[in-house]
Amino acid sequence: MKTILLVEDAGDLAAVIVRELQASGYTVVHAPDGETALTLCEQHIPDLVILDWMLPGLDGLEVLRRLRQGAATPVMMLTARDEEADRVLGLELGADDYLTKPFSMRELLARVRAQFRRNELIQQTVQNDRDGSHMPTQWRGLRLDPQGYQVSLHGDVLDLTRTEFALMHLLMRNPGRAFSRDYLLDAVWGQHYVEGDRAVDNAVLRLRKKLGRLSEAIETVWGVGYRWQPKD
Numbered sequence: 001m002k003t004i005l006l007v008e009d010a011g012d013l014a015a016v017i018v019r020e021l022q023a024s025g026y027t028v029v030h031a032p033d034g035e036t037a038l039t040l041c042e043q044h045i046p047d048l049v050i051l052d053w054m055l056p057g058l059d060g061l062e063v064l065r066r067l068r069q070g071a072a073t074p075v076m077m078l079t080a081r082d083e084e085a086d087r088v089l090g091l092e093l094g095a096d097d098y099l100t101k102p103f104s105m106r107e108l109l110a111r112v113r114a115q116f117r118r119n120e121l122i123q124q125t126v127q128n129d130r131d132g133s134h135m136p137t138q139w140r141g142l143r144l145d146p147q148g149y150q151v152s153l154h155g156d157v158l159d160l161t162r163t164e165f166a167l168m169h170l171l172m173r174n175p176g177r178a179f180s181r182d183y184l185l186d187a188v189w190g191q192h193y194v195e196g197d198r199a200v201d202n203a204v205l206r207l208r209k210k211l212g213r214l215s216e217a218i219e220t221v222w223g224v225g226y227r228w229q230p231k232d
Contacts, residue, residue: 002116003027005046007037007063008078009055017050020105021112034058038066046073048115050108053079053090061093068094072182074115078103126187137172139230142214144172158210163188167203171218171228178227200225 004021008014009032021028029044031037034055041049049067053060064075076097077090090098096118097111137144141154151158151168160168166188170179179187181200189199204226208215219229 001025001027002047003029003044004112005029005031005037005041005044005049007031007034007049007055007060008052009033010052016105017108020109024109024112026112032056034060034063037063041067041071041073047119048112049073049075050112051075051077051095053077053081061090064090064093064095072186074119076111076115126183133173137169139172139217140214142211144169153211153214160207160210164203164207164210167200168207171226175228175230178221178224180225184225 002025004026006014006017006021006028008017008030011032014030014032018028018030029040029046031040034057037049037051037055038058040046051060051063055063058066060077060079064077067073067075074096075094076099077095078099078101079090080101097115099108099111134146136146142151143153144151146169149165151160151165167184170184170187184200188203204218208218211218217228217230219227221227
């Protein structure tokens with residue numbers, strides 16, 4: 001059963017949302033303000049946060065900022081502010097969806113279900129990328145053998161850490177596919193990205209040094225992350 005944290009200070013509206021979500025089979029935890037929301041988020045680790053923008057004390061944007069410092073939990077913003085600049089600001093700070101008041105319970109429930117479907121698809125893709133292929137991959141003098149857990153360059157075995165190998169494997173078997181840093185951290189490290197985390201960048205830097213002249217195949221996709229783009 002999915003757990004949803006509802007952060008809404010309007011008691012009547014909160015009661016209706018809680019009732020409708022529970023009737024749809026979700027476990028709902030309600031917080032009337034931002035401070036309580038952050039505490040309950042740590043206690044219950046919800047699968048989705050429905051977050052009102054205008055809250056007493058900490059407003060919704062500040063709650064969102066703090067949530068994004070340590071978690072990638074999907075967040076749906078609720079607000080009476082329907083200006084484009086406000087929607088863009090919420091999305092840029094890490095909101096996954098944005099619902100403007102007044103709204104129907106039918107639309108809210110549809111968006112909740114859509115968030116869970118999207119998250120399940122992402123998790124399945126991540127799991128598939130973690131599992132990977134058992135077939136060797138080659139390019140020029142570079143050969144990656146998943147079963148032997150070995151990468152060699154012109155016959156010389158490269159000294160790669162487990163993480164570097166997994167990162168190299170994911171990139172090489174998906175040529176041309178751009179991976180974001182948060183996706184790589186999830187798929188390779190098994191943890192969510194926190195702003196300022198340099199683990200992915202540092203691992204790519206080490207890989208490039210070990211690949212020498214072939215390091216050009218790991219391209220930086222500015223504002224996104226990295227991709228394997230082998231040159232002829």
